Amino acid sequence: xxxxxxxxxxxxxxxxxxxxxxxxxxxxxxxxxxxxxxxxxxxxxxxxxxxxxxxxxxxxxxxxxxxxxxxxxxxxxxxxxxxxxxxxxxxxxxxxxxxxxxxxxxxxxxxxxxxxxxxxxxxxxxxxxxxxxxxxxxxxxxxxxxxxxxxxxxxxxxxxxxxxxxxxxxxxxxxxxxxxxxxxxxxxxxxxxxxxxxxxxxxxxxxxxxxxxxxxxxxxxxxxxxxxxxxxxxxxxxxxxxxxxxxxxxxxxxxxxxxxxxxxxxxxxxxxxxxxxxxxxxxxxxxxxxxxxxxxxxxxxxxxxxxxxxxxxxxxx
Numbered sequence: 001x002x003x004x005x006x007x008x009x010x011x012x013x014x015x016x017x018x019x020x021x022x023x024x025x026x027x028x029x030x031x032x033x034x035x036x037x038x039x040x041x042x043x044x045x046x047x048x049x050x051x052x053x054x055x056x057x058x059x060x061x062x063x064x065x066x067x068x069x070x071x072x073x074x075x076x077x078x079x080x081x082x083x084x085x086x087x088x089x090x091x092x093x094x095x096x097x098x099x100x101x102x103x104x105x106x107x108x109x110x111x112x113x114x115x116x117x118x119x120x121x122x123x124x125x126x127x128x129x130x131x132x133x134x135x136x137x138x139x140x141x142x143x144x145x146x147x148x149x150x151x152x153x154x155x156x157x158x159x160x161x162x163x164x165x166x167x168x169x170x171x172x173x174x175x176x177x178x179x180x181x182x183x184x185x186x187x188x189x190x191x192x193x194x195x196x197x198x199x200x201x202x203x204x205x206x207x208x209x210x211x212x213x214x215x216x217x218x219x220x221x222x223x224x225x226x227x228x229x230x231x232x233x234x235x236x237x238x239x240x241x242x243x244x245x246x247x248x249x250x251x252x253x254x255x256x257x258x259x260x261x262x263x264x265x266x267x268x269x270x271x272x273x274x275x276x277x278x279x280x281x282x283x284x285x286x287x288x289x290x291x292x293x294x295x296x297x298x299x300x301x302x303x304x305x306x307x308x309x310x311x312x313x314x315x316x317x
Contacts, residue, residue, distance in 0.1 A: 026269060043301055050300075054151035055083045055085075071143050080115070094115040146235075147180070159189045162300075167296045168193055169189065170195075173283055173298070177229060179239025182198065199289055201282065206231055252288070273301050
């Protein structure tokens with residue numbers, strides 16, 4: 001099992017290279033739910049999402065030989081940007097595997113950070129096949145977007161900051177794609193607050209962790225949600241194990257709830273997040289997750305890399 005000591009070491013490793021993002025209280029939602037509701041604003045993180053935490057921690061482990069060979073990863077955008085930025089900072093060559101329909105702005109930003117991007121695959125599932133092919137062909141070191149303990153430990157620093165920067169949380173809600181963020185957050189939070197609820201929130205149209213927890217192992221899914229940041233075609237083995245052992249809850253929200261939460265965060269919190277990052281808020285607003293009066297509730301807003309056209313369409317709907 002990953003431990004809070006691993007998360008603490010990750011925090012030391014990445015200290016000074018990431019932003020300590022704010023924990024913002026919502027008076028409106030606190031009054032509505034009768035609880036103390038706060039938002040962990042990871043959309044203000046470097047490269048626009050929490051992903052840079054895990055990328056930096058993983059790259060710090062590389063040997064000299066691995067550094068010479070360069071790194072490879074797979075992503076629809078947020079992890080791609082994080083690895084590209086972190087690799088540039090470390091003086092490493094990075095190759096990112098994505099797919100044809102990946103967000104063009106995120107891919108442009110990834111290239112802007114200096115990475116090479118391969119978009120030959122048609123969809124996320126095919127992209128993982130392409131990743132395996134290029135990984136073997138190039139000999140690069142894989143920086144997995146979610147199923148890597150060093151990456152998970154890095155993401156867990158989000159949870160560590162939640163514990164240190166606000167009142168002790170009773171409920172922590174986390175958007176879920178492949179499960180790396182919620183696994184890391186749960187590792188930190190459950191170590192200090194064993195009775196706290198850690199809840200992973202996924203779209204009904206992208207259920208990788210939900211299905212994986214039900215089966216006890218990774219299950220292939222076909223992501224169809226508009227929340228592209230949560231489009232993992234399976235959940236990680238490490239993630240499923242950690243979440244199962246720590247009692248992480250799994251909740252699903254529909255597309256309408258995601259859009260409504262996106263609009264609410266924009267209007268009430270003045271945060272321009274991406275659709276997937278609104279999943280934790282959607283669970284609260286829709287009633288998919290109910291909290292007790294007086295509890296301290298933290299919703300992680302995981303990223304802000306949203307295409308202008310998508311944002312405008314949701315806000316106008």
